[in-house]
Structures are given as structure tokens and as C-alpha cells.
Amino acid sequence: MPPFLYIFLGALAIVSALGVVVQRNPIHSLLALIATLMTVAILFMGEDAVVVGFLQIIVYAGAIMVLFLFVIWLLNLQVETGPTGHLALKLFGSLAAALLVTELFFILAPPRLQVKFTHEPPGYGSLASLAGKLFTDYLVAFEVTSVLLLAAVVGSVALARRLPGTDDPRAAGKIAS
Amino acid sequence: MTIELIAGAIKAILMIVAALSLSLFLLYFERKGSALIQDRIGSNRATITGLGKRMGMPNLGIINTTIADPIKMFTKEDFVPAGADKFLHALAPFMALFPVMITFVVIPFGDTISISGHRIDLEAANLNAGALYLLATIGLGVYGVALAGWSSNNRWALLGGIRATAQMISYELAMGLAIVSVIMTFGTLNLQEIVRGQGGVWFGFLPRWAIFTQPLAFILLLVAGAAESKRIPFDLPEGDSELIQGYFTEYSGGKQAVFMLTDFAEQALVAMLLTTFFLGGWQIPWLMRDGFHLPGGAFLALPALAVSLIGVAAFLVKVVALCVFLGTVRWTLPRLRYDQLMRLGWKGLVPLGLFNVLVTAFVVVATGRVQ
Numbered sequence: 038m039p040p041f042l043y044i045f046l047g048a049l050a051i052v053s054a055l056g057v058v059v060q061r062n063p064i065h066s067l068l069a070l071i072a073t074l075m076t077v078a079i080l081f082m083g084e085d086a087v088v089v090g091f092l093q094i095i096v097y098a099g100a101i102m103v104l105f106l107f108v109i110w111l112l113n114l115q116v117e118t119g120p121t122g123h124l125a126l127k128l129f130g131s132l133a134a135a136l137l138v139t140e141l142f143f144i145l146a147p148p149r150l151q152v153k154f155t156h157e158p159p160g161y162g163s164l165a166s167l168a169g170k171l172f173t174d175y176l177v178a179f180e181v182t183s184v185l186l187l188a189a190v191v192g193s194v195a196l197a198r199r200l201p202g203t204d205d206p207r208a209a210g211k212i213a214s
Numbered sequence: 215m216t217i218e219l220i221a222g223a224i225k226a227i228l229m230i231v232a233a234l235s236l237s238l239f240l241l242y243f244e245r246k247g248s249a250l251i252q253d254r255i256g257s258n259r260a261t262i263t264g265l266g267k268r269m270g271m272p273n274l275g276i277i278n279t280t281i282a283d284p285i286k287m288f289t290k291e292d293f294v295p296a297g298a299d300k301f302l303h304a305l306a307p308f309m310a311l312f313p314v315m316i317t318f319v320v321i322p323f324g325d326t327i328s329i330s331g332h333r334i335d336l337e338a339a340n341l342n343a344g345a346l347y348l349l350a351t352i353g354l355g356v357y358g359v360a361l362a363g364w365s366s367n368n369r370w371a372l373l374g375g376i377r378a379t380a381q382m383i384s385y386e387l388a389m390g391l392a393i394v395s396v397i398m399t400f401g402t403l404n405l406q407e408i409v410r411g412q413g414g415v416w417f418g419f420l421p422r423w424a425i426f427t428q429p430l431a432f433i434l435l436l437v438a439g440a441a442e443s444k445r446i447p448f449d450l451p452e453g454d455s456e457l458i459q460g461y462f463t464e465y466s467g468g469k470q471a472v473f474m475l476t477d478f479a480e481q482a483l484v485a486m487l488l489t490t491f492f493l494g495g496w497q498i499p500w501l502m503r504d505g506f507h508l509p510g511g512a513f514l515a516l517p518a519l520a521v522s523l524i525g526v527a528a529f530l531v532k533v534v535a536l537c538v539f540l541g542t543v544r545w546t547l548p549r550l551r552y553d554q555l556m557r558l559g560w561k562g563l564v565p566l567g568l569f570n571v572l573v574t575a576f577v578v579v580a581t582g583r584v585q
Contacts, residue, residue, distance in 0.1 A: 064302070064364060071357070091346035099353025103383055106360055110376065164343060164403060 038083030046083070050076040063114040067105055074098045086162035217332050225338040229318045232530075236485075236537060237478035238280050243541045244478075245279045251545045287474075290467035295367055298464065302365035307465065307472035310358025314479045317351040320344040321486045322406040324496050324526040325503075327519060336496075336526065337406050344405040345397055348487070349390055352442065355480070356382045359444075359451065359461050362473070366464035374460025377552070378444065378451030384559040385441035385448075391567025392434035395574045396424055396491045409495030413502075421499040425492040430570045432492045434563055439484030440540060441559070443477060447547040450555060485536035493532050496525035 053076065056069030074097045081090035171179050249256025257278035261267055294303055324336030341347050356379055363375015397403055400411040414422045425432045441448040452460035459465075462473045489495055500506050503521060506514040516524070550558070 062299075064299075064361070068302075068357075068361075087343050088346065091343055091350050094350040095346070095353055099350065099356075099386075100383065103356055103360070103379055106379065107376075110364070110372075164346070 038080075043080070043083065046076050046080050050080070062116045063109045064106075067102060067109065070105075071098050071102050074102070081162075084162075085157065088162060088164045088167050217329075218334075221329075221332070221334045222338070225334075225336070226319060229321070229323070229338045230315065232323070233315060233318050233479050233482055234475075236482035236533065237475055239534070240478040240481055240537055240541060241283070241474075242276065242279045243538065244544075245283075246275050247538075247541055248545045251542070284471065287471040288468045292467040292469060293464075295464045297367040299365040299367070302361050303464075304469070306358050306362035306365060307462075307469045307476070308358070309361060310355060310476045311472050311479070312358075313351045313354040314476055314483055317348060317483055318486070320347050320405055321483075321490055322409050322495055323529050325522050327522040335406060336522065340404070340406055343403050345393055345403040345408075348405075349386075349393065352389070353386055355442075355476075358476070362465070363461035366461075368464050370457045370459075371461050371463045374451045374453070374457045374463065377453075377457075378461055381444070381448065381451060381555060381559075382442060384556065385438040385563070388434050388559060388563035388567050389438040389442060391564065391571055392431040392438065393491065395428055395431045395567075395570045398571070398574045398578055399424060399427060401578075405490055405495075409490060409497060412494040413497045415499050419499075421494060421497070423492060423494040423497070428492065428570070428574070430566060432488070434567050434570070435488060435491065436484075437558075438563060439487060440543065441555075443480035443484055443540075445477065445481060445540070446544045447550050448555065449549060450552060453549065481540055482533070482537060485533045485540060488536055489529060489532040493536075496529040498524065498528045501525070 050073050053069045053072035057066045057073065060066040060069060074093060078090040078093040078098070081087075081093060246256045248254075257275040258273040260275075260278040260282045261273065262277060262281075267273065294300055319338035320341055322335070322337035322340075326333050326335050328334070359378040359382070360375045363371045363373070363378065366372070396408065400408045402408060402411075408424075412421070412423050416422055416426075420426060444451050450460075451457075452462075454460075457463070462470055465473060500508050501521060501524065503518065504515060506512075506516070508514070
């Protein structure tokens with residue numbers, strides 16, 4: 038990836054990430070978050086992590102953000118007008134943010150952060166190499182995670198399910214189907 | 215290097231021209247084909263010079279549908295409703311169209327040709343992770359529709375947007391599962407390689423197309439693709455008898471035309487995907503790199519360039535035939551009810567898709583095609 042493209046995409050990612058926080062309209066924040074995810078995905082692809090980049094778009098930008106959209110719609114979130122919260126909260130918030138920035142500065146300051154550029158062999162980020170790692174070195178972790186996700190799916194279905202006659206009759210059978 | 219760049223630009227332009235022409239054909243078929251199916255006359259008025267009429271030729275409505283209609287749409291007032299989010303209202307049609315148009319670049323439309331020693335792949339972008347690219351871009355198509363519904367400040371539009379979002383998310387899953395089983399069959403994500411894998415014949419007569427090895431996946435992709443392109447019987451997001459025009463109720467003029475173009479382009483894309491994954495893409499049975507090897511030992515030699523061009527023509531014929539099929543389905547079936555749509559998606563297609571992936575995995579392992 039040429040340096041100017043890297044800098045451009047990085048700047049775009051930071052600007053859109055700021056947009057997520059700065060926008061008052063929740064839908065605009067969501068769009069800014071999608072833009073951030075997309076630019077980070079393209080950065081991944083530019084660094085040969087092609088599969089990670091595409092998965093980021095498919096899973097995060099394409100599916101999870103749609104879920105966020107639904108939540109915003111269902112909660113009917115409106116544009117925030119005027120300042121919110123108490124002065125003490127704001128003070129505490131600024132203090133915490135300042136602490137975080139200081140901490141990040143000490144972690145990322147040049148003497149500690151050793152940037153090493155390594156040249157990976159071609160096909161490093163391809164699906165074949167990723168799948169090879171997942172199904173050999175990390176097989177147990179991979180399978181355990183999938184069982185965990187399956188349990189979460191079953192649990193959410195069980196929670197959302199309404200038995201006929203026990204609850205609001207209009208909801209019976211509709212949510213589960 | 216330069217010739218590759220020029221060839222890449224030409225291929226990209228060719229693909230966009232093909233997508234737009236197919237959309238225009240689908241628009242024509244939408245008007246005149248529906249008239250044919252419903253025993254109407256359809257549009258038959260507009261002429262440019264009146265010459266054909268004086269010579270007694272029947273008016274086929276080509277000028278009506280392909281020239282007069284688009285000009286009318288793009289010269290109409292571009293109306294933005296009061297209280298709409300103006301920026302998103304203007305952005306939404308293009309957010310819907312863009313992911314569809316960029317998906318066309320990974321569709322292989324012909325075999326490799328060599329021009330003065332340079333091998334050129336007839337695919338605008340030969341990506342190794344082509345199938346992943348496809349799933350990523352198709353997944354992004356939902357935002358334009360959802361935001362169009364939301365930004366219009368209209369209840370019908372919002373309902374249409376919500377319906378579209380739920381429908382596209384649900385059917386994307388079935389679509390992905392169908393594509394996954396094809397990927398497992400051929401062991402590659404590269405669409406050009408998938409098409410290559412479908413060359414040749416079985417038993418001397420049956421083409422090695424994936425529709426014969428993965429018939430269930432073909433049906434899954436056909437149904438899910440029709441649902442993704444939001445056409446009847448899956449046009450609940452637009453549902454004109456319930457929601458006026460659904461998510462683009464509040465659009466007029468050029469922006470409405472962009473939404474219609476998106477629908478047609480999606481239909482063309484579904485036809486191209488079905489052709490690529492299941493109907494052998496540009497492959498013709500018995501046609502090899504040097505000519506036709508007909509059963510019974512007959513052989514017809516052809517130059518390499520002619521073979522490639524015949525492949526491109528075969529690809530187009532298959533795509534147009536599927537477009538006509540999808541259009542005929544659109545004018546035949548009634549619209550599903552919303553609960554039927556969700557039941558078909560989640561209780562019908564997704565379990566079938568998972569089952570198909572499981573069976574494919576067993577067959578792939580049993581036949582020993584795993585490294």
C-alpha cells in the first residue's frame with residue numbers, strides 16, 4: 038500500500054471516528070461508524086490481511102451495524118438538543134479522558150513502542166492460511182467459541198419465545214417465528 | 215504494465231455498460247413483457263420521426279421505454295419533503311446503487327484471451343477472494359434502502375425501509391450458505407476458477423455445470439437472489455398496494471430513477487451470479503480451447519480468439535435467459551405475506567442451506583478432495 042494512501046485512509050478513519058462522537062443525530066453517528074469500519078477494512082486489505090478486511094465488512098458493516106440501525110429505530114432515538122448531564126459528570130468525564138490520553142501517550146511513546154516492519158510471505162493473509170491456522174493450532178478455541186455462540190443463539194430464542202396463552206395473545210408465536 | 219491498465223479500464227467500462235444495458239433491457243421487458251403476459255398492448259405511442267409508422271411497421275415501444283421514460287424521469291422536479299434529512303435523502307439512492315454496480319467487477323464474462331503476447335483475463339478484477347468480495351458488497355446494499363425510508367420523514371417510507379432491511383438481512387444468510395456450498399465444491403473463492411471448474415462433460419452429454427451437482431444450492435440462490443432484488447413475489451418493501459411505493463415513496467425524478475435502476479441492476483446481478491456459480495459462466499459443452507469436440511468424434515477447429523468471443527456470447531445468452539425467467543416470475547406469482555416471507559427465509563431456506571453445506575462437506579471429504 039503506497040504511503041499516501043495509507044495516510045489518507047488513516048486520516049479518514051480518524052475523522053469518521055470523531056464523527057461518531059460529535060454527531061448529535063444517532064443515525065448520522067451510525068453512518069460515521071460504518072465509514073470508520075469500512076476504512077479500517079480497506080487498511081486491512083492494503084496490508085494483505087484480505088480475509089480479515091472482507092470479514093470486517095461482511096460481519097460488522099453489513100450485519101451488526103444493521104442491528105444498531107434497528108435498535109435506533111425501535112427505541113426511536115431522537116436528535117439530542119442542548120447539553121446533557123450535570124457539571125460534576127462533565128468534570129469527571131474530562132478527567133477520565135485526560136487520564137486515558139496520558140496513559141496512551143506513555144504506552145505509545147517512541148522509546149517503548151518498537152515498530153518493526155516484517156515482510157510476510159505472499160498469501161499470508163489469505164483464506165487458506167487463516168483456515169489452516171484456525172483448524173490446526175487454534176482448533177479447540179475455535180470450536181469452543183462456536184459452541185458458545187450456539188448457546189447464545191439458543192438462549193436468545195428461548196428468552197424471546199412466548200408460549201401461547203401465557204402472555205399477550207397478539208405476541209404469541211409471532212416473535213419466535 | 216500499461217497494457218494491463220488499459221485493459222483493466224476497458225473491462226471495467228464494458229462491465230458497467232453491460233450492467234446498464236441489461237437494466238435497460240429489463241426495463242423494456244418490464245413494460246412490454248408484462249403487457250404480453252397480461253394480454254395488453256403496452257406502450258406503443260412514441261416515435262422519433264414517425265417514419266416506421268408511415269412504413270407500416272408495428273411500434274414495439276422501444277422508444278417509449280428506453281428513451282422517453284428515462285428522459286421524462288430525469289427532467290421531472292426533484293422533490294424533497296418537508297422535515298426530511300436533506301443530506302441523507304440525497305445520498306440514499308446512490309448508497310443503494312453503488313454496492314450493486316461495484317459487485318459486477320468480479321463477474322468473469324469470458325476465458326483468458328491473449329493479445330500480442332499479453333494474457334488478459336476477461337474479468338474486470340480477478341480477485342482471489344472474489345466470493346468474499348461479493349458477499350461484502352451485497353451486504354452493504356441494505357443501507358441505501360434503509361436510509362431512504364428513514365430520511366423521507368414519511369410513515370410509509372419508514373415501514374418500507376424497515377421491511378427492506380429485515381428482508382435483505384434474512385435472505386443474505388441463505389444466499390451466503392448457497393454460495394458457501396459452491397465454494398466447497400470447487401475449493402476456491404476465485405470466481406474465474408469456479409467457472410473453469412465447470413468445463414467439460416459427464417457421460418459424454420451432461421455439462422459439468424454446478425446446477426447438476428448442487429441443485430439445492432441453485433434453488434436457494436435463485437429464491438434468495440429474487441428476494442435480495444426486492445421484486446415480486448418479494449416486493450414487500452415496495453408493496454404498492456400497501457405502502458404506496460415503500461421506501462422510495464418520497465422520491466421523484468432522477469433519484470427515483472436511480473432506485474429503479476438499482477432494482478434492475480440487482481436483477482441483472484442475480485442472473486450473472488446464477489450463471490457464474492451454476493450454469494458454467496462462459497463455458498459451452500464440448501467447446502475447448504481449440505474448438506468444438508462433439509460427441510461421436512466430430513471436431514470443428516476454431517481460432518483461440520473466436521473461442522473466447524463465443525464464450526462471452528454464451529455468457530450473455532445465459533444471463534439474458536435468466537433475466538427473462540426472473541421477469542416472468544415477477545409477473546406470474548402473487549406477493550407473499552410478511553409472515554410467509556419470514557417463515558420461508560428462516561424456517562425454509564436457512565435450514566436447507568445448512569443441510570446442503572453439511573452434505574457437501576461430507577461428500578467433499580468422502581471423495582478425498584481435501585488437501
